Amino acid sequence: MQDEELIPHLFRTEYRKIISVLCKLFGIEYIETAEDIVSDTFLIASETWGLRGLPQNPTAWLYTVSKNKAKDFLKHNSIFTGKIVPELKQTESWHEIEIDLSAKNINDSQLQMMFAICHPCISAEAQIGLSLSILCGFGVEEISDAFLTNKEATYKRLRRAKEKLRSENVKELPDQTEINSRLATVLTTLYLLFSEGYYSTSQNTTLRKDLCLEAMRLNLMLIENENTNTPEANALLSLMCFHSSRFEARTNINGDLVLYEDQDPNLWNIELIEKGEQYLNNASKGNKLSKYHLEGAIAYWHTHKHDTVEKWENILQLYNRLLQIEYSPMAALNRTYALSKANGNAKAIIEAEKLNLDDNHLYHSLLANLYSETNSQKSLMHLQAALKLAKTPADKKIILKKIKEINSSN
DSSP states (O other): OOHHHHHHHHHHHHHHHHHHHHHHHHOGGGHHHHHHHHHHHHHHHHHHHHHHOOOSSHHHHHHHHHHHHHHHHHHHSHHIIIIIHHHSTTOOSGGGOOOOOOHHHHHHHHHHHHHHHTOTTSOHHHHHHHIIIIISOOOHHHHHHHHTOOHHHHHHHHHHHHHHHHHTTOOSSOOHHHHHHHHHHHHHHHHHHHHHHHTOOOSOHHHHHHHHHHHHHHHHHHHTSTTTOOHHHHHHHHHHHHHHTTGGGSBOTTSOBOOGGGOOGGGSOHHHHHHHHHHHHHTTSSSOOOHHHHHHHHHHHHTOSSOOHHHHHHHHHHHHHHHHHSOOHHHHHHHHHHHHHHHOHHHHHHHHHHHOOTTOHHHHHHHHHHHTTTOHHHHHHHHHHHHHHOOSHHHHHHHHHHHHHHHHHO
């Protein structure tokens, strides 16, 4: 790795670790103080390393400087006398406090921070934003790109979320009796974070992959902790693995979106598919069936290369069960596609038109596809409606291509 690439890399990997450890020590109400300490540490690194060269162990250097800065803060701030000392009764002076940056405490602290950030008192969008900022080391510009918003709006969203956590006096990690109820919110946040990457309208492919990888990394942390290693967490990670396995096949060399039926299965990542199968098997323990189990199983069948009746019938039945557990218009729309593959377009058209999702470009794209073999005029009509509703250049390009194909064949 080049020297100029090292600090950004370390910021992405170490920032979150030190922040989490300091927040565990200071309390979540001092999250901005922890951010300032770590940001100052990296600023000093950038200035010092540029003049004197890299230290022998850059990560250890960062830990040492951040420790010293944290101790200096404790020495001069009332948080020490008011909060830390009473909890550490045997500690008589500020310099005796141990700021534990061991691997175990780093992992525990990040897990605790995850639960703090994914608190239901703040919106799902704010939870994702804070997760990207604090747990993933993403900058405001990257977060703005992910949400297709400006930096000022992102700053405000993050600041309001931190103020809300502070005013609600949120604890870093709930008691064991609370973990199950709070874990559901954490899993929802990771699910949305992954979706933000996988289905993102951002044109930044690298950013989209990074979002998915960070969601998977955080999910893996849950599985590696015995208190949060639940069937639901394993099912969600299996879903992420299966979807990620097809990431390289979703775009062509020009960066254009490639629909599922046109993807090259040879580009699918076999190792990720096998990992997904492993986590899906782990998820089979217990007697609770969650939406993550069903979506994971649906994604599993999508990694089967050949279009067979068995494949699409299984997917159809899984969608039927998913809609019973948690109805969503998109799941209903995807079910209709599976129905067309399993039982033909005629039945699928009847079911699709019942959904009446006239303001959704995917709805019109699906109907255009279903009518393509029997009624080119209706297919064209739905494609034109889809074109008006589509928001991304990638979606519009696919729709225009299909319109051109119909016009050239008539």
